[in-house]
Amino acid sequence: MSVNAIASKDRSEKLQANFRRFFRWLTSPQVFLSLIMIAVIFYLVIIPLYRMLYTTFTVSDVDLRVIKDAEVGEFTFYHWIRMLTGRIAELMTYQPLVHSVTVSIGATMLALVIGGLMAWLVCRTDIPGRETIHMLAQVPYIMPSWTISMAWLVLFKNHTSGGTAGLLEYLTGTPPPDWLAYGPVPIIVSSGLHYYTFFFLFISAALLSIDSSLEEAGELAGAGRWRIMRKITFPLVIPAIVSGFIMTFSKAMGTYGGPNVLGVPVRYYTLSTMLKSNTSIGNSGDAFVTAIVLILFSMVTVLLNQKIVGTRKSYETIGGRGFMSKKVKLRNFKPVIVVLVVIFQFIIAVLPLVLLSINTFMLRDGIYNLDNFTLAHWLGRGDIKINSGEPGVLRNPRIWMGAWNSIRLSLLTAFFTAIMGVILGYSIVKGRGTFLSKLLEQLSFIPYVIPGIAFGAVYIAMFTKPVGPIPPLYGTFALLVVVSVAKHLPFSARTGVSAMMQVGKELEEAAAISGASPWRRFVRIIFPLTSTGFVSGFLLTFISTMRELSLIILLVTPTTAVLASQTMRYIENGNDQQANAVNILLIVLVLIGNFIISRFRGGSLKKGLGL
Amino acid sequence: MDTPIIINNLTKCFGDVVAVNNISLTIEPRTFLTLLGPSGCGKTTLLRCLAGLEDPDEGEIYIGDKLIYSHLKGVSLPPGQRDLGLVFQNYALWPHMTVYKNMTFALEIQKLSKEEMDKRVKESLAEVKMSGYEDRYPREMSGGQQQRIALARMLAYRPHVFLMDEPLSNLDARLRMDMRTELKRLHHISNATTVYVTHDQLEAMTMSSNIAVMKEGVIQQMDTPDKVYHYPANIFVADFIGSPKINLLEGRVASQDVVDFGKFNVPVHTFRKTGEVVVAIRPEDVTIHPNQVENGVEFIAYSVLPTGADTTIIAHKGDTELVIKEMGVSKIAMDQRIWLTFSKEAINLYDKASGNLITA
Numbered sequence: 001m002s003v004n005a006i007a008s009k010d011r012s013e014k015l016q017a018n019f020r021r022f023f024r025w026l027t028s029p030q031v032f033l034s035l036i037m038i039a040v041i042f043y044l045v046i047i048p049l050y051r052m053l054y055t056t057f058t059v060s061d062v063d064l065r066v067i068k069d070a071e072v073g074e075f076t077f078y079h080w081i082r083m084l085t086g087r088i089a090e091l092m093t094y095q096p097l098v099h100s101v102t103v104s105i106g107a108t109m110l111a112l113v114i115g116g117l118m119a120w121l122v123c124r125t126d127i128p129g130r131e132t133i134h135m136l137a138q139v140p141y142i143m144p145s146w147t148i149s150m151a152w153l154v155l156f157k158n159h160t161s162g163g164t165a166g167l168l169e170y171l172t173g174t175p176p177p178d179w180l181a182y183g184p185v186p187i188i189v190s191s192g193l194h195y196y197t198f199f200f201l202f203i204s205a206a207l208l209s210i211d212s213s214l215e216e217a218g219e220l221a222g223a224g225r226w227r228i229m230r231k232i233t234f235p236l237v238i239p240a241i242v243s244g245f246i247m248t249f250s251k252a253m254g255t256y257g258g259p260n261v262l263g264v265p266v267r268y269y270t271l272s273t274m275l276k277s278n279t280s281i282g283n284s285g286d287a288f289v290t291a292i293v294l295i296l297f298s299m300v301t302v303l304l305n306q307k308i309v310g311t312r313k314s315y316e317t318i319g320g321r322g323f324m325s326k327k328v329k330l331r332n333f334k335p336v337i338v339v340l341v342v343i344f345q346f347i348i349a350v351l352p353l354v355l356l357s358i359n360t361f362m363l364r365d366g367i368y369n370l371d372n373f374t375l376a377h378w379l380g381r382g383d384i385k386i387n388s389g390e391p392g393v394l395r396n397p398r399i400w401m402g403a404w405n406s407i408r409l410s411l412l413t414a415f416f417t418a419i420m421g422v423i424l425g426y427s428i429v430k431g432r433g434t435f436l437s438k439l440l441e442q443l444s445f446i447p448y449v450i451p452g453i454a455f456g457a458v459y460i461a462m463f464t465k466p467v468g469p470i471p472p473l474y475g476t477f478a479l480l481v482v483v484s485v486a487k488h489l490p491f492s493a494r495t496g497v498s499a500m501m502q503v504g505k506e507l508e509e510a511a512a513i514s515g516a517s518p519w520r521r522f523v524r525i526i527f528p529l530t531s532t533g534f535v536s537g538f539l540l541t542f543i544s545t546m547r548e549l550s551l552i553i554l555l556v557t558p559t560t561a562v563l564a565s566q567t568m569r570y571i572e573n574g575n576d577q578q579a580n581a582v583n584i585l586l587i588v589l590v591l592i593g594n595f596i597i598s599r600f601r602g603g604s605l606k607k608g609l610g611l
Numbered sequence: 612m613d614t615p616i617i618i619n620n621l622t623k624c625f626g627d628v629v630a631v632n633n634i635s636l637t638i639e640p641r642t643f644l645t646l647l648g649p650s651g652c653g654k655t656t657l658l659r660c661l662a663g664l665e666d667p668d669e670g671e672i673y674i675g676d677k678l679i680y681s682h683l684k685g686v687s688l689p690p691g692q693r694d695l696g697l698v699f700q701n702y703a704l705w706p707h708m709t710v711y712k713n714m715t716f717a718l719e720i721q722k723l724s725k726e727e728m729d730k731r732v733k734e735s736l737a738e739v740k741m742s743g744y745e746d747r748y749p750r751e752m753s754g755g756q757q758q759r760i761a762l763a764r765m766l767a768y769r770p771h772v773f774l775m776d777e778p779l780s781n782l783d784a785r786l787r788m789d790m791r792t793e794l795k796r797l798h799h800i801s802n803a804t805t806v807y808v809t810h811d812q813l814e815a816m817t818m819s820s821n822i823a824v825m826k827e828g829v830i831q832q833m834d835t836p837d838k839v840y841h842y843p844a845n846i847f848v849a850d851f852i853g854s855p856k857i858n859l860l861e862g863r864v865a866s867q868d869v870v871d872f873g874k875f876n877v878p879v880h881t882f883r884k885t886g887e888v889v890v891a892i893r894p895e896d897v898t899i900h901p902n903q904v905e906n907g908v909e910f911i912a913y914s915v916l917p918t919g920a921d922t923t924i925i926a927h928k929g930d931t932e933l934v935i936k937e938m939g940v941s942k943i944a945m946d947q948r949i950w951l952t953f954s955k956e957a958i959n960l961y962d963k964a965s966g967n968l969i970t971a
Contacts, residue, residue: 013684014683016685017682017683017684017685018685019685020684020685020686021682021685024666024685024687504701504703506699506700506701506703507703507705507706509662509664509690509697509699509703510697510699510703510705510764511705511716512663512664512689512690512691513662513663513664513690513691513693513695513696513697514691514716514717514720514768515690515691515692515717515720515721516691516716516717516720517691520720524716525705528707529705529706529707
């Protein structure tokens with residue numbers, strides 16, 4: 001053999017070896033799955049974001065009326081200049097931005113104070129009825145976010161802002177002042193009351209996981225109770241507070257229901273309601289600028305928060321051993337505090353539902369006479385004099401279709417989210433420390449900081465035209481599923497990772513040595529050991545999708561309408577009673593779903609939240 | 612089972628850390644080889660590379676005549692095809708399966724008949740003295756029992772090579788002693804090539820036919836336990852093996868057979884070497900005399916620590932400290948003057964600069 005032939009043989013052997021090594025790397029399950037997931041996230045998150053940005057710099061046919069001598073598809077700064085410097089910038093961007101930030105910060109602070117106090121009471125004092133408080137604290141999570149807003153209207157609506165009077169005016173005869181009926185105050189209070197539950201759950205989990213010896217050491221050092229609280233307990237709970245802050249703030253920024261119910265009637269627009277109204281008139285370029293402002297603002301706030309606390313993983317709560325720490329004795333204050341807590345929880349968890357229920361039985365809004373009571377909103381046959389001929393909720397085929405859509409959407413979303421959770425959890429945990437694993441974890445976190453309604457807007461940009469192999473999905477039911485699954489990616493990753501962390505890697509390795517294929521290892525070892533976590537994740541996703549509005553409000557069409565969007569339509573048409581009836585139907589369905597799903601394998605809401 | 616293991620130039624890095632550094636090693640069939648070393652020395656990584664749970668960065672591994680890993684050829688058999696069994700430190704019993712299911716998991720993959728599986732389970736359980744535990748779940752058993760089941764699970768599928776990763780470290784002292792006995796017995800009967808990882812030198816000494824002492828990814832010495840104990844290849848090995856620790860004294864060569872420690876001299880074997888050396892002598896190779904003797908070096912008994920079977924005496928001379936082990940109960944009292952003699956044959960000399968054993 002000539003020298004050349006040997007050299008070329010060497011080279012080809014080397015090439016083959018390299019190829020084999022690469023192939024082995026590629027086919028190891030965590031790498032393979034990571035790559036697939038990265039591609040999926042790219043498609044679901046990164047490309048849509050890019051497309052949205054692209055649209056704001058492009059001339060569309062709607063713009064031709066305004067921009068002279070331009071062609072569709074040309075590059076332009078028109079939208080940005082108009083939305084950031086034009087005469088309407090004040091009205092369409094800056095004012096809503098100020099409103100959004102005001103409302104979000106206000107609601108978050110209120111939620112923090114209430115949630116923190118409640119958590120402290122439950123975890124650190126000898127308050128009775130701990131279990132009940134804990135259970136009731138989860139109720140807001142089950143209700144749609146605008147439930148309290150609707151109840152607020154039933155109570156505080158006044159004549160001056162138009163429409164019929166609320167219960168308060170009916171009883172006292174004097175209309176409540178405008179600031180109490182509509183605008184920032186009611187939005188802040190109603191969202192704060194709704195979102196306090198995150199702070200409560202996060203902080204109480206953190207408080208329970210603090211090793212009591214840390215506090216006892218402080219006590220032995222001669223520190224008083226207040227000092228211990230400030231110097232030891234509080235800093236340890238900060239990560240939980242930051243988690244709660246990030247979650248609540250970004251939810252409040254992107255929420256549509258509350259501001260639509262309580263803000264729009266007095267033209268108090270937030271970025272989310274502005275985004276909706278811009279989208280409705282078909283001006284995508286402008287709307288997307290609003291969406292980008294919303295996203296940027298939310299992201300910057302979240303990043304600042306993480307920077308200040310100095311931990312990038314602060315959205316994960318402290319998971320530690322639970323230690324029973326010494327309870328503060330409430331002594332003489334006990335009855336007073338108990339009464340306060342009971343009243344408070346009653347106001348949040350029970351009163352709204354009662355008010356809404358009563359409201360659905362009233363023929364005309366705001367008149368509390370017995371002869372005004374009717375079943376028409378539930379069972380009416382569509383009398384033209386009532387609700388402009390809209391039949392009662394339970395007889396309305398459109399509502400049934402909405403209910404079916406809601407259930408279908410929630411089940412499908414929960415199913416795909418759980419599957420994504422399994423895959424994400426496995427690839428991230430198994431690949432711990434590798435570049436792919438880190439990249440995947442970071443990417444899957446992105447939707448977390450994109451406010452719900454903006455995330456919906458992103459998808460208009462993406463799927464109005466076909467993208468690659470995917471047909472234009474706009475207006476289809478499938479799009480709703482896609483957007484919901486994408487928005488839940490951070491939760492998938494989190495439940496997936498925490499479930500996988502429970503399974504020691506040796507358990508899978510032992511199976512590998514026994515000769516089990518990756519699939520067999522998954523089916524026989526990993527899945528059985530993690531299923532509780534995934535059922536909990538499934539439950540959480542089911543519930544949150546059932547009552548999700550902000551995310552899909554921009555994407556629903558009459559045929560794909562879900563219960564949540566139907567409530568809003570009724571409100572916009574002034575059929576408050578029917579809106580409330582739909583809302584109650586929605587809550588009932590959520591409760592039934594919760595009941596059924598939590599039967600399986602001990603799944604629970606708390607586990608789903610990763611607590 | 613005549614399965615040798617041949618490892619050539621194996622290297623494995625984690626980022627900048629070289630866990631296994633260019634190790635070549637032949638494990639003869641039927642040996643019980645212990646990889647011994649402090650934590651972080653690469654012993655577990657080496658074992659995991661062998662098992663196929665880690666992919667090395669360089670080198671090749673043969674089990675018998677089967678190539679199971681080669682960087683150059685791009686070959687790496689998955690763990691299940693390497694025909695080896697592994698007992699994990701934390702047992703790794705599948706918590707959702709009974710003992711029977713745990714044990715038949717691999718057998719099902721091998722598609723054995725039901726009768727054969729039953730037979731194997733029965734035999735293996737008998738071997739680890741756990742007959743009748745088939746229907747238990749792991750959490751219904753004590754740590755020691757789980758350990759035995761983990762062993763039985765490996766025995767049931769009859770691998771040609773046994774790998775064990777600190778299998779006894781989670782057990783209490785008494786159980787550990789029992790299990791040592793059993794493991795050694797098991798190896799004696801099965802004669803399977805065994806690679807055992809531990810940081811416990813007592814385990815290594817008592818069970819192995821060979822010990823490989825590792826440090827920073829490199830094998831320092833591979834030898835029989837006897838050789839490793841009596842002729843440590845370097846100061847690290849000398850210092851790591853033995854309890855109480857070996858005495859290491861720095862001195863200068865005075866003449867061909869005397870080392871000068873400043874305050875005293877010690878006669879040693881004749882050897883050709885000058886300059887700085889380290890003298891190593893085991894505590895039991897120092898003899899204590901209550902009265903002055905010829906060649907005896909005077910020390911003060913600083914502390915006397917009897918265990919019952921033997922007594923450890925810490926002796927001082929100025930700032931030189933020596934540890935001495937005497938069998939039985941010592942009559943020496945604290946602060947007493949004592950004279951020490953050193954058994955010439957037991958002394959090892961190390962080059963101070965390289966730390967290596969000086970031979971002749």
